Amino acid sequence: MNIGIIGTGNMGRILAEAFIDSGAIKAESLMVTNRTIAKALELKKVYPGIQVAEKAEEVARYSDMVFICVKPLEIHALLGTINSFLKKEKCLISITSPISTGQIETLVNCSVIRAIPSITNRALAGACLLTYGEKCNPEWKNRAYDFLAKISSPIEIEQELVRVSSDIVSCGPAFFSFLLQAFIEAAVKKTGIDxxxxxxxxxxxxxxxxxxxxxxxxTLPTLQEKVCVKGGITGEGIKVLEKGLGDLFYDLLDATHTKFEEDLKKAREQYSTN
Incomplete structure (x- = not known):
């Protein structure tokens, strides 16, 4: 099976690296391209076997499964340029949350899947969120699931759960990295540890x-119970967290969902003309 990746920014590159390192595909079966072609060529320096195309049309023509890893509002125009190469027997996979499979299906005739990855997939771990288009061939559902299972734990989600699921799976590593760094900074300032x-x-x-x-x-609750001995030091720390956490994560979800709604509105304006 030939795989194509259009867009080798952060996530596009992570997917390419994970696919090859996991053995899901051989480098020679992967074709990539990027608007700034130098980024794609940088990837080829690490994996000399991959093919680098100058145009997205070449990737669409070559590939059985095409991953679109560009910004949400760039997808509509991109599909206009590659649609003629997306034959019915092919599969198109978008990795962005604001654009639904239904919107993409108004522009293409091939099978459509949305797969929202996580940076943890680079370690061949973590989840990948799947939503299948209504017209998606059952065979492609199985093939895509099995393929992504080589680098992740695929989880199928409904459209209404896309944002919160993405917050947990895709944004979560950045959120908790931020919190962990704040913990480290406090330890350094408070105690002098390097x-x-x-x-x-x-x-x-x-x-x-x-x-x-x-x-x-x-589990998460039992792990806390095992560490938090009654009357112990950890318990005192938990009290501080309980008191100080407040509505932090409610506010966080409010912020991500508000931005998501803005993106959805812009996307609807693009696809409503079709």
């Missing part, structure tokens, strides 16, 4: 915590 060692400790802690959950030793 930042390098504090960062090493915190990184090892978060990786170890992930392994505990992944291997099924604990």
């Amino acid at each position: 930042k390098e060692r504090a960062t090493k400790m915190a990184s090892a802690m978060i990786v170890g915590m992930g392994e505990l959950l992944s291997q099924g030793h604990y």
Whole structure:
């Protein structure tokens, strides 16, 4: 199966690297392109076997499964240039949340899937959110699921859960990285521990915590219970968190959902003309 990636920015490159490193495909079966072609050529320096195309049309013509990894409002125009190469037997996969499979299906005749990845997929871990188009061939549903399972744990979601699911899966690593860095900075300022060692400790802690959950030793609640001994030091810290957390995550979700609604409105304006 030939795979194409249009857009080798952060997430497009992560997918290319994960697909090859996982063994899901051979480098020779991957064709990529990018508006700034130098980014695609940088990827080829690491994986010499991949093919770099100058135009998106070449990728669409070559590929059985085409991943679109461009900004949401760029997709409409892009589909106009590659539509004639997206034959019915092919599959188009968009990785952006504001554009629905239904909107894309108004412009193309091939199978359509939305797959929202996570940066954790670079480590061949974490989730990938799937929404299938109404006209998607059942065979492509299975093939895409199995393919993405090589780099992630695919989870099918409904349209109404796209934003909150993306907040958890796709945005979550950035949110919790921010919180962990704030924890480290406080430790450095408060105690004098050097930042390098504090960062090493915190990184090892978060990786170890992930392994505990992944291997099924604990759930999030039981993990907290095991560490938080009654009357102990951890319990005092939990009290501070309970008091200080307030509506932080409610406010966070309000902010992401407000921005999402703005993006949805702009997208509807583009696709309403079709």
